[in-house]
Amino acid sequence: GKTYKIASIPGDGIGKEVIPVGQRAAEAAAAKHGFSLTWTEFDWSCERYVETGQMMPDDGIAQVKEHDAIYLGAVGWPTVEDHVSLWGLLIPLRRELDLYANVRPVRLLKGVQSPLANRKPEEIDFIVVRENVEGEYSEIGGRLYRGTENEVAVQEAMFTRRGTDRIMDYAFKVAKQRKRKHVTSATKSNGIVHTMPFWDERFAAAGKRHPEIETSQYHIDILTAHFVQHPDWFDVVVGSNLFGDILSDLGPAVAGSIGIAPAANINPEGVFPSMFEPVHGSAPDIAGKGIANPVAAVWTAAIMLEHLGETEAAKTLEAAIEATLQAPETKTADLGGTANTEQSATAIIEAI
Amino acid sequence: GKTYKIASIPGDGIGKEVIPVGQRAAEAAAAKHGFSLTWTEFDWSCERYVETGQMMPDDGIAQVKEHDAIYLGAVGWPTVEDHVSLWGLLIPLRRELDLYANVRPVRLLKGVQSPLANRKPEEIDFIVVRENVEGEYSEIGGRLYRGTENEVAVQEAMFTRRGTDRIMDYAFKVAKQRKRKHVTSATKSNGIVHTMPFWDERFAAAGKRHPEIETSQYHIDILTAHFVQHPDWFDVVVGSNLFGDILSDLGPAVAGSIGIAPAANINPEGVFPSMFEPVHGSAPDIAGKGIANPVAAVWTAAIMLEHLGETEAAKTLEAAIEATLQAPETKTADLGGTANTEQSATAIIEAI
Numbered sequence: 118g119k120t121y122k123i124a125s126i127p128g129d130g131i132g133k134e135v136i137p138v139g140q141r142a143a144e145a146a147a148a149k150h151g152f153s154l155t156w157t158e159f160d161w162s163c164e165r166y167v168e169t170g171q172m173m174p175d176d177g178i179a180q181v182k183e184h185d186a187i188y189l190g191a192v193g194w195p196t197v198e199d200h201v202s203l204w205g206l207l208i209p210l211r212r213e214l215d216l217y218a219n220v221r222p223v224r225l226l227k228g229v230q231s232p233l234a235n236r237k238p239e240e241i242d243f244i245v246v247r248e249n250v251e252g253e254y255s256e257i258g259g260r261l262y263r264g265t266e267n268e269v270a271v272q273e274a275m276f277t278r279r280g281t282d283r284i285m286d287y288a289f290k291v292a293k294q295r296k297r298k299h300v301t302s303a304t305k306s307n308g309i310v311h312t313m314p315f316w317d318e319r320f321a322a323a324g325k326r327h328p329e330i331e332t333s334q335y336h337i338d339i340l341t342a343h344f345v346q347h348p349d350w351f352d353v354v355v356g357s358n359l360f361g362d363i364l365s366d367l368g369p370a371v372a373g374s375i376g377i378a379p380a381a382n383i384n385p386e387g388v389f390p391s392m393f394e395p396v397h398g399s400a401p402d403i404a405g406k407g408i409a410n411p412v413a414a415v416w417t418a419a420i421m422l423e424h425l426g427e428t429e430a431a432k433t434l435e436a437a438i439e440a441t442l443q444a445p446e447t448k449t450a451d452l453g454g455t456a457n458t459e460q461s462a463t464a465i466i467e468a469i
Numbered sequence: 470g471k472t473y474k475i476a477s478i479p480g481d482g483i484g485k486e487v488i489p490v491g492q493r494a495a496e497a498a499a500a501k502h503g504f505s506l507t508w509t510e511f512d513w514s515c516e517r518y519v520e521t522g523q524m525m526p527d528d529g530i531a532q533v534k535e536h537d538a539i540y541l542g543a544v545g546w547p548t549v550e551d552h553v554s555l556w557g558l559l560i561p562l563r564r565e566l567d568l569y570a571n572v573r574p575v576r577l578l579k580g581v582q583s584p585l586a587n588r589k590p591e592e593i594d595f596i597v598v599r600e601n602v603e604g605e606y607s608e609i610g611g612r613l614y615r616g617t618e619n620e621v622a623v624q625e626a627m628f629t630r631r632g633t634d635r636i637m638d639y640a641f642k643v644a645k646q647r648k649r650k651h652v653t654s655a656t657k658s659n660g661i662v663h664t665m666p667f668w669d670e671r672f673a674a675a676g677k678r679h680p681e682i683e684t685s686q687y688h689i690d691i692l693t694a695h696f697v698q699h700p701d702w703f704d705v706v707v708g709s710n711l712f713g714d715i716l717s718d719l720g721p722a723v724a725g726s727i728g729i730a731p732a733a734n735i736n737p738e739g740v741f742p743s744m745f746e747p748v749h750g751s752a753p754d755i756a757g758k759g760i761a762n763p764v765a766a767v768w769t770a771a772i773m774l775e776h777l778g779e780t781e782a783a784k785t786l787e788a789a790i791e792a793t794l795q796a797p798e799t800k801t802a803d804l805g806g807t808a809n810t811e812q813s814a815t816a817i818i819e820a821i
């Protein structure tokens with residue numbers, strides 16, 4: 118079988134507790150399905166920043182480029198300002214590796230409680246595809262008359278045709294692999310925001326390039342309402358950097374799974390390795406106690422294996438997760454269970 | 470008793486069906502509480518645009534300025550582009566009258582079904598205060614290389630200290646009148662958006678000016694998740710023009726009430742009349758059938774009377790609404806009832 122080289126960056130806090138579990142689970146699935154994984158571990162983290170003044174070394178990006186995928190835990194710790202840890206690690210990875218598609222599956226798993234009344238698992242099953250490198254997150258902006266009565270702060274949102282078209286195409290490509298073959302666009306073109314009529318035009322043009330896919334679009338305000346009232350309407354949802362950021366937290370919340378949700382930062386052309394990270398953060402409040410939920414890390418490993426082409430192994434991991442969610446002894450306290458990290462991990466590995 | 474002069478603009482579609490109900494209800498409450506209302510009706514609408522080429526006359530703003538408040542139905546109709554109807558009526562009203570605070574109460578009323586599981590009315594009771602004239606809705610932006618491969622669209626978000634400070638102060642003032650005395654700020658200062666660290670600084674400064682109010686803040690992505698998972702955490706939520714727009718649709722959705730929610734566009738200094746409008750639109754699909762739900766219009770009339778200082782009359786209207794929500798015969802089909810507009814209206818008036 119094949120061998121895949123993975124760059125593993127446990128990062129901070131519970132990242133260091135759950136990434137090893139994800140690695141064990143991925144190893145077990147690899148053994149079962151006849152391929153192998155080799156891991157290079159990087160200590161890039163806030164701890165490293167405090168010791169060396171850098172989140173990662175100068176040639177960090179070059180080092181991870183040598184791999185087939187990047188498996189990241191969580192970045193951020195109270196000793197280092199968010200701004201520093203993000204710009205020192207997460208954002209350069211996303212931008213310099215051109216990971217322009219941020220992809221988050223939203224699924225109500227059996228054994229997880231949705232905050233919505235009367236929703237069955239088959240009613241919440243969609244994917245948010247977020248543009249991950251431009252739009253509202255341009256680096257352009259700043260202040261005038263800082264610190265005075267006349268202070269003004271500005272931020273430029275910038276959408277390019279290339280950047281918009283390629284995220285649209287990626288979303289349609291994802292939809293093609295799914296049963297319902299539907300893409301919903303998140304927009305806000307009814308008011309003042311100049312970039313959104315442009316977004317709509319590019320969405321319409323993409324729809325013409327992919328005529329076998331159905332489309333719909335909603336303004337972001339009412340779309341968040343529909344997520345809560347009609348989660349069953351959605352299959353693939355494509356949004357700008359900011360709208361996608363919002364929808365990919367709201368979606369997992371609706372599915373009751375913000376603590377177990379996985380995310381992928383994809384370079385669809387495969388020029389650079391893609392990066393896989395749980396949605397949850399480093400969780401300083403519970404870090405070091407051995408009680409963190411490893412499900413997000415394992416689910417993240419699953420979508421990494423799927424991206425590498427090992428679809429069966431991914432299915433094995435997802436089935437193992439679902440199996441352990443059925444009983445309190447095999448899931449952690451945040452999901453109403455009684456297991457600690459190691460007990461949950463053991464149960465997942467056994468289920469594989 | 471006092472007499473209040475109200476400018477009434479039914480607008481389009483169901484606006485023309487529900488605004489008369491709101492007026493009848495407001496009249497009944499006024500009679501009961503010893504004050505009176507005089508109405509000037511304006512036919513400003515898409516229909517007027519199609520006939521005359523203008524949503525409102527050139528001196529429209531000057532005409533409404535002569536009133537104590539503006540009572541607006543709904544703006545928008547398929548025969549006129551959204552962009553035209555908004556810029557011809559809604560946006561000039563908001564901007565030229567400096568209605569810089571958009572205020573939407575979010576409340577789970579008894580008799581309304583929330584999409585959330587197991588939520589009691591006292592657990593969903595907050596107010597979204599949205600900055601209504603600047604921020605992400607600046608008029609600055611456009612395109613370069615339109616229609617070509619190299620096309621770029623930009624939008625400038627612009628936050629001024631004056632604009633930010635005054636919406637913060639308004640939110641804190643609203644909180645002072647409430648029991649819990651808590652303001653939550655919607656932000657996104659952990660990443661790249663340059664305007665949001667500025668927003669946070671001004672929120673902190675406002676907190677110091679109002680030390681009797683408790684504060685908290687969340688990034689907009691996780692805040693939308695908290696609206697779904699912990700609506701009971703919130704009392705007053707202050708957001709920028711875009712974040713407030715999103716939260717003030719999501720909030721009513723969580724409370725099951727997007728079709729019955731009211732909104733106020735306030736000029737807190739009272740230099741210009743404030744404007745009151747239901748959150749719902751003109752609803753072309755049901756317009757003209759006599760089945761529109763008049764509750765949003767009546768609730769909107771209630772917050773208008775409250776703004777005018779007639780707090781007892783406002784309470785009478787709100788109690789009348791709640792009374793009619795308890796039985797299917799007195800509420801409309803969208804709330805699981807059997808009444809048409811007139812039956813629902815009659816029930817509300819009787820309850821007053």
Ligand SMILES: CC(C)[C@H](C(=O)O)[C@@H](O)C(=O)O
Nearest residue numbers: 307308309336338555714717
């Ligand atoms: C119609 C649109 C411009 C408007 C807005 O975004 O302000 C609407 O969504 C609202 O909330 O009143």
Ligand SMILES: CC(C)[C@H](C(=O)O)[C@@H](O)C(=O)O
Nearest residue numbers: 203362365659660661688690
């Ligand atoms: C930490 C922050 C910059 C980031 C984002 O907004 O992209 C986070 O919310 C995410 O979704 O990964």
